[in-house]
Amino acid sequence: GAVVSQHPSWVICKSGTSVKIECRSLDFQATTMFWYRQFPKQSLMLMATSNEGSKATYEQGVEKDKFLINHASLTLSTLTVTSAHPEDSSFYICSASRQGVTPQHFGDGTRLSIL
Amino acid sequence: AQTVTQSQPEMSVQEAETVTLSCTYDTSESDYYLFWYKQPPSRQMILVIRQEAYKQQNATENRFSVNFQKAAKSFSLKISDSQLGDAAMYFCAYAGSGNTPLVFGKGTRLSVIA
Numbered sequence: 760g761a762v763v764s765q766h767p768s769w770v771i772c773k774s775g776t777s778v779k780i781e782c783r784s785l786d787f788q789a790t791t792m793f794w795y796r797q798f799p800k801q802s803l804m805l806m807a808t809s810n811e812g813s814k815a816t817y818e819q820g821v822e823k824d825k826f827l828i829n830h831a832s833l834t835l836s837t838l839t840v841t842s843a844h845p846e847d848s849s850f851y852i853c854s855a856s857r858q859g860v861t862p863q864h865f866g867d868g869t870r871l872s873i874l
Numbered sequence: 875a876q877t878v879t880q881s882q883p884e885m886s887v888q889e890a891e892t893v894t895l896s897c898t899y900d901t902s903e904s905d906y907y908l909f910w911y912k913q914p915p916s917r918q919m920i921l922v923i924r925q926e927a928y929k930q931q932n933a934t935e936n937r938f939s940v941n942f943q944k945a946a947k948s949f950s951l952k953i954s955d956s957q958l959g960d961a962a963m964y965f966c967a968y969a970g971s972g973n974t975p976l977v978f979g980k981g982t983r984l985s986v987i988a
Contacts, residue, residue, distance in 0.1 A: 791973045797917075802965060802978045850917055856973060862909055863969070863976060865919035 762786055763855050765866025773874055774845060780838045780869045782853035788833035789855035793863065794826075797850040806851075809836040843873045876901045878968050880979035887956045888987050894941075895951045895982050897966030905971040908942065908949045913963040913981070922964070925949065953984075961986045 762785040790811050795803040808816040815828035827839040852868035877900045887893035910922040925933045925942050933940050937954045966979040
């Protein structure tokens with residue numbers, strides 16, 4: 760089956776640090792990837808839609824200058840949390856699907872802890 | 875905008891018994907997909923079952939089955955012969971046609987009692 764790899768799985772860093780999270784589709788080309796955020800005991804909320812070769816589309820309330828998304832190839836999207844603060848601590852998870860094909864396949868997620 | 879509602883924050887079931895998790899959704903689209911995802915403590919998102927809206931037949935995957943009522947916009951999940959490993963958060967999700975993001979319900983935490 761389709762595999763999506765997300766790295767790192769867990770990161771702890773100091774406030775003010777920038778953190779990059781990678782999401783790779785290992786055995787298929789993903790023209791679109793999605794980034795979700797999940798706070799403790801809550802559901803997944805869409806942050807942005809990442810399109811290969813073009814700018815990401817951000818959901819209302821998500822700061823595009825803080826959460827930089829790059830989708831430079833058909834197999835890789837990155838999310839960079841710039842100047843992270845404790846309130847950015849959360850579980851970030853990506854998903855990808857082949858063009859027009861469901862379901863989406865999820866990475867294993869990244870636990871981000873900002874001290 | 876589409877919404878997904880799970881009205882049961884928590885449910886419990888005895889091992890080997892059957893439990894049904896509820897989900898309703900709202901959409902004006904005619905072509906869409908519905909999913910149930912399982913999220914164990916590891917927080918992986920595991921696809922349990924999917925349903926295409928154009929299919930009248932309810933989807934089934936081993937011990938998991940759905941009751942899809944399109945007119946009522948209802949999509950419940952039935953787990954038969956519940957096992958300890960079924961304990962997890964279960965999310966109902968909606969996706970429109972094409973490459974669109976998932977809209978999730980708030981989830982139902984299922985406990986399985988030995």
